[in-house]
């Protein structure tokens with residue numbers, strides 16, 4: 001928490017992380033309801049409804065996907081889907097409810113709120129809620145929240161002037177992390193689920209797990225029996241491309257190198273475009289409802305993801321082929337790393353800090369797992385619980401003291417989970433911490449019930465805004 005410890009540098013009268021302001025939990029936190037218990041009940045109810053709406057469609061889609069498999073026990077699947085949905089819903093609901101319970105307990109124990117109170121409250125409440133969730137989901141949640149916490153810490157450092165953001169830094173970050181990913185991928189050293197995802201995207205011709213080429217050629221001929229005319233046209237084009245250039249012995253793919261890269265370009269441009277159109281569905285519906293042709297055109301002519309997918313796979317394949325040709329033999333890990341670096345710059349077409357940070361966080365996770373497997377690092381049981389709680393501590397600190405440094409989509413999610421009560425904190429009381437707590441809601445002063453406002457400092461602030469009788 002280096003960033004937190006430097007909060008004192010902001011100004012001479014600025015409070016630090018271990019300084020405190022006098023106020024009660026009602027005056028500062030649940031300003032919309034003077035009853036602590038009433039707030040818990042209300043928040044539990046609203047968070048449960050919101051969390052159920054988040055998880056029910058996800059588990060339902062997962063169940064529908066599993067139903068496709070022939071030997072699925074339908075009764076068992078239905079039961080596990082309901083139980084898992086309820087368990088995840090309860091985890092998320094309690095995440096929102098525990099935080100209020102712990103904040104009230106903090107206020108009652110200390111009689112004041114310190115600069116680190118948001119972090120401590122977030123850490124404890126997130127620990128109490130993550131242990132409700134299934135063990136198999138904890139790692140994934142920990143990675144997601146660690147990624148978010150890193151982004152928040154970065155924004156906090158930028159807003160305090162400790163760090164100057166590098167122009168297009170997220171692209172360099174993605175390209176550098178891709179060096180390790182592609183080196184591991186070509187050496188078949190990624191965790192098995194990730195290896196199979198990359199094999200589906202980049203093709204298993206590039207990995208060490210080669211199949212016998214004849215087998216592949218046979219299967220591709222068999223698969224060509226039921227193809228659509230559009231696919232036939234593409235195949236015709238690619239077959240002609242196949243006659244352009246050649247394939248060096250060190251390349252394991254069946255086609256010529258040109259066809260091998262061109263195939264990727266066509267396939268992944270189409271897939272990327274399809275996904276982008278699906279992602280733009282809201283804009284498309286809006287455009288159709290309003291008969292807005294220019295918005296409709298913009299939504300359908302959005303090629304960002306198509307270009308990103310296309311460049312990522314094509315550059316990766318082309319550079320690997322080029323290196324194999326130039327050297328006359330394959331060196332999977334080394335060539336994979338070089339190709340990964342250059343293909344990583346495809347993120348220029350789809351720059352995303354979230355994606356780049358996720359790539360880095362996941363890579364750190366892979367490094368740690370490998371280090372534990374080779375006994376270079378000791379094994380910490382429940383490390384995912386620790387990381388989740390620590391990261392959520394940072395997220396909750398930011399949500400109270402500096403919500404402007406949280407990713408907007410996650411802030412919307414937090415607001416929804418709290419029943420849209422998170423913006424109603426009396427953040428003007430936190431101004432003395434110098435974190436620009438009121439930046440997002442500069443004019444908000446709660447309508448507190450004078451009967452329960454007992455702290456003179458809070459009464460003064462209310463009076464200065466004409467809200468004290």
Ligand SMILES: [Zn+2]
Pocket residue numbers: 025026030035036103104
């Ligand atoms: Zn309370």
Ligand SMILES: [Zn+2]
Pocket residue numbers: 247248251252253256257260320321322
């Ligand atoms: Zn090749």
